[in-house]
Amino acid sequence: MEQNEKLSFHFDVDGNDFTSAGEASVKVKKLMRQLGFSPELTRRVSIAMYEGEINMVIHANGGVADVYVDEDCLRVVLADEGPGIADIETAMQEGFSTAPDNIRALGFGAGMGLPNMKNYSDEMKIDSIVGQGTTIELKFKVN
Amino acid sequence: MITAQMLEKELGLKRFVMCDDSREVTGGYAGDLLSWVMGRATSGDAWVTIMSNINVIAVAQLTDVALVILAEGVVPGEELIAAAKMRGVNLFSSTAPTFELCGRIHRLLGAPDCGAIAEADDAYSAAD
Ligand SMILES: Nc1ncnc2c1ncn2[C@@H]1O[C@H](COP(=O)(O)OP(=O)(O)O)[C@@H](O)[C@H]1O
Numbered sequence: 286m287e288q289n290e291k292l293s294f295h296f297d298v299d300g301n302d303f304t305s306a307g308e309a310s311v312k313v314k315k316l317m318r319q320l321g322f323s324p325e326l327t328r329r330v331s332i333a334m335y336e337g338e339i340n341m342v343i344h345a346n347g348g349v350a351d352v353y354v355d356e357d358c359l360r361v362v363l364a365d366e367g368p369g370i371a372d373i374e375t376a377m378q379e380g381f382s383t384a385p386d387n388i389r390a391l392g393f394g395a396g397m398g399l400p401n402m403k404n405y406s407d408e409m410k411i412d413s414i415v416g417q418g419t420t421i422e423l424k425f426k427v428n
Numbered sequence: 429m430i431t432a433q434m435l436e437k438e439l440g441l442k443r444f445v446m447c448d449d450s451r452e453v454t455g456g457y458a459g460d461l462l463s464w465v466m467g468r469a470t471s472g473d474a475w476v477t478i479m480s481n482i483n484v485i486a487v488a489q490l491t492d493v494a495l496v497i498l499a500e501g502v503v504p505g506e507e508l509i510a511a512a513k514m515r516g517v518n519l520f521s522s523t524a525p526t527f528e529l530c531g532r533i534h535r536l537l538g539a540p541d542c543g544a545i546a547e548a549d550d551a552y553s554a555a556d
């Protein structure tokens with residue numbers, strides 16, 4: 286994790302390490318509490334980010350996560366160079382999942398990750414190109 | 429007010445990690461699919477599950493549940509216990525079935541009625 290002057294935080298999400306997935310989200314949760322954000326906002330941001338992190342590990346062999354803290358808005362950008370999402374509308378549907386059985390056995394792959402990210406954020410934008418990767422931007426209003 | 433410690437005693441739970449025994453329990457959630465838990469559980473819930481892999485601890489921490497109860501005789505491994513300690517997650521187990529644990533927790537919390545069943549009933553009769 287590096288902190289730049291504009292109050293942003295950068296995390297590498299390791300695609301091979303399923304057990305440590307979530308480290309970035311847990312760190313963001315701690316940082317937000319330290320910075321004085323409300324427990325409610327902190328919870329929404331960290332859960333949505335965790336879903337994004339898990340998706341990059343499961344579906345895209347890892348990626349990077351950046352958190353930008355502005356006065357009235359908190360932005361989480363998750364970017365990977367994985368296979369991309371061919372049909373975003375379908376991927377957004379509750380219950381749709383391409384996760385393999387070994388991932389389902391761990392309790393993931395319920396097809397609720399993207400819907401959770403949408404529900405917990407105030408704005409969600411998905412840019413994806415098949416064969417090149419996916420970038421998801423989540424925006425959270427700060428009161 | 430119901431605390432983690434009171435639940436432990438009333439339900440006869442086996443304690444693995446107790447980081448905050450005075451943590452208030454305000455509700456409950458049962459489920460094993462982690463995204464459902466993240467979407468539906470609320471802060472302060474007693475989370476009853478049979479899922480015991482390491483990701484359970486991150487989910488418990490992010491959702492801010494009051495405690496995790498591994499039901500149906502599921503026993504946590506060393507790795508899970510260590511992670512719960514490190515992350516400050518209250519972790520217990522029980523040989524009792526999920527159904528019974530939830531019933532008891534609901535009663536201990538004063539059998540709160542959130543109105544969801546009446547709502548569902550209305551929604552279905554409206555659809556008929
Ligand atoms: N970063 C990603 N790269 C490629 N595909 C993705 C990515 N994130 C999500 N997807 C696709 O969208 C589907 C739905 O995602 P999600 O709602 O999180 O459900 P789940 O992860 O449980 O499968 C995934 O199964 C996968 O096919």
Ligand SMILES: [Mg+2]
Pocket residue numbers: 336339340394396397398399
């Ligand atoms: Mg997912």
